[in-house]
Amino acid sequence: MQIQVACHAHSEWSYDAKWTLEALSKKFAADGYRVLMMTEHDRGFSPERLRELRAACDAVSSDSFLVVPGIEYSDAANQVHVLVWGEVPFLGEGLPTSDMLRQVKSCNGVAVWAHPSRRNAWQNFEPSWSEALLGIELWNRKYDGWAPSETAGPLLLRAGAVPFVGLDFHTAKQSFPLAMVLDLDEAVSERAILECMRARRLHARAFGMPLNRALFRKAVPVMGIAEHARRRAASVVKQARKRF
Numbered sequence: 001m002q003i004q005v006a007c008h009a010h011s012e013w014s015y016d017a018k019w020t021l022e023a024l025s026k027k028f029a030a031d032g033y034r035v036l037m038m039t040e041h042d043r044g045f046s047p048e049r050l051r052e053l054r055a056a057c058d059a060v061s062s063d064s065f066l067v068v069p070g071i072e073y074s075d076a077a078n079q080v081h082v083l084v085w086g087e088v089p090f091l092g093e094g095l096p097t098s099d100m101l102r103q104v105k106s107c108n109g110v111a112v113w114a115h116p117s118r119r120n121a122w123q124n125f126e127p128s129w130s131e132a133l134l135g136i137e138l139w140n141r142k143y144d145g146w147a148p149s150e151t152a153g154p155l156l157l158r159a160g161a162v163p164f165v166g167l168d169f170h171t172a173k174q175s176f177p178l179a180m181v182l183d184l185d186e187a188v189s190e191r192a193i194l195e196c197m198r199a200r201r202l203h204a205r206a207f208g209m210p211l212n213r214a215l216f217r218k219a220v221p222v223m224g225i226a227e228h229a230r231r232r233a234a235s236v237v238k239q240a241r242k243r244f
Contacts, residue, residue, distance in 0.1 A: 001183070001184045001185070002181050002182065002183055002184075003034040003035060003181070003182050003184060003188065004032055004033045004034055004035075004179040004180075004181055004205075005033060005034065005035040005036075005037060005179060005180045005181070005182055005193070005202075006028050006031075006033045006035070006036050006037065006167060006169070006179060006180075007037045007039075007083070007112070007164060007165070007166045007167070007180050008037065008039050008072075008083055008114060008137070008140070008166030008167055008168045008169065009024060009028075009036055009037065009038055009039065009167060009168075009169040010038070010039065010040060010041065010072075010168075010169060010170050011024055011038060011040065013038075013040045013049075013053055013056070014040045014041040014043075014170075015041060015043055015044055016041065016170060017169075017170045017171075018171075019169075019170075019171075021038075021056055021057060021059075021060045021067060022060050024036060024038075024067070024169075025060045025061070025062075025065055025067050028065075029064065029065040031175070033065075033179065034064075034065065034066065034188060035065070035066045035067075035068060035182075035188065035193060036065070036066070036067050036068065037068045037070055037083075037085060037193075038053075038057060038067060038068060038069050038070050039070045039071065039072040039083045039084075039085075039114075040053060040069075040070070040071055040072065041071075041072050041074070042071055042072065042073050042074060042090075042091075042092070042093045042094075043074075043093060045071065045090055045093070046090060047089060047090045049090070050069070050071065050089070050090040053069045054069045056069075057069040066188055066189070066190065066193070068085060068190050068193060069085075070083060070084055070085040071083075071084050071088075071090065071091075072084075072114060073091065073095060073097075073100050074093075074094070075094060075095065075096060075097050075100075076094040076095075076096070078119075079118075079119050079120075079121050079124060080097045080113070080121045080124050081113075081114040081115065081118070081121070082097065082100065082101065082104075082111050082112065082113055082114060082133075083111070083112040083113075083114050083166070084100075084104050084109050084110065084111050085109065085110045085194060085197075086104075086107065086108060086109035086110050086194050087107060087108070087109070088103070088104055088107040088109035089107070091103050091104075097124070097126075097129065098126060098128060098129065101129055101131075101132035101133065102132065104132055105131065105132040108198075110134050110194055110197050110198060111132050111133050111134060112133065112134055112135040112136065112137065112164050112166075113129075113133055113135070113136040113137065113155075113159075113161070114137050114140065114166060114168070115137055115140040115142070115143040115144070115149070115166075115168065116136060116137065116149060116151055116152050116155055117140075117143060117144060117149040117150065117151045117152065118140075118143045120151075122151040122152070122155055125155055125158065125159070127158070129159065130158070130159040130160055130161070133159055133161050134161065134162055134197060134198065134200075135161045135162035135163065135164040136152055136155050136156050136159060136161045136162075136163070136164060137149070137152060137164045137165065137166045138152045138153065138156065138163040138164060138165060138204065138211065139152075139164075139165040139166070139178060139204070139206065139211070140165075140166050140167075140168050141165075141166070141167045141168055141169075141174045141176040141178060142167070142168035142169075142170065142174050143168065146176075148211075162200055162202065163203075163204050163211060164180060164204060165178040165179065165180060165204040165205070165206060165211065166178070177206060177207045177208060178204070178205070178206055179204075179205045180202050180203070180204055180205075181202060181203055181204075181205050182196045182197070182201060182202045183196065183201040183202065184196055184201075
């Protein structure tokens with residue numbers, strides 16, 4: 001059984017987002033997803049708050065839609081961000097990435113490096129991280145826009161990681177046809193989802209198509225041109241607003 005999963009979303013539990021978990025679950029269910037993987041920012045979190053988040057995700061989940069709690073950890077420089085899911089206790093804020101990943105691995109958690117192009121985070125890659133990283137975001141809607149990251153590809157090869165796509169959803173602006181597709185062999189549950197991810201029975205899709213070499217060769221160059229044009233247009237609008 002294949003299911004569509006939306007990864008990397010923030011709710012009002014994060015300091016910079018406003019959507020409720022209930023509103024998010026309704027939106028993503030209507031968009032054709034079966035599971036929503038939350039990744040609330042570590043800033044302002046605590047062990048107790050993580051327990052409360054888990055309970056809140058359970059409360060909005062149903063037989064037809066699952067909301068999985070998670071944390072987005074950032075280092076002290078706010079440069080390297082890692083998405084973490086699983087039975088991992090809250091680890092703290094501003095931890096060195098190596099230390100954080102070591103603890104996640106010891107708890108059998110799932111870790112995915114988020115938006116490596118943001119603030120040139122890819123330059124901080126350490127080979128030892130490969131032991132704990134399941135995946136790396138090849139395409140982050142918020143920071144990469146309408147085309148995949150130009151720096152994630154080489155990182156994926158170096159780390160031997162799974163290519164991930166993430167919306168980094170904070171507002172409706174990040175709505176985009178990106179999904180992780182999981183091959184489940186049992187009923188949908190948080191445990192089954194995480195086991196499927198650990199077994200690497202998943203792949204990324206964009207616009208309903210597997211994000212493979214064929215798509216890169218045909219569609220991604222066009223999307224890159226579109227993204228360049230979008231950024232230029234946004235810059236023009238921003239400058240115009242400053243003048244007026």
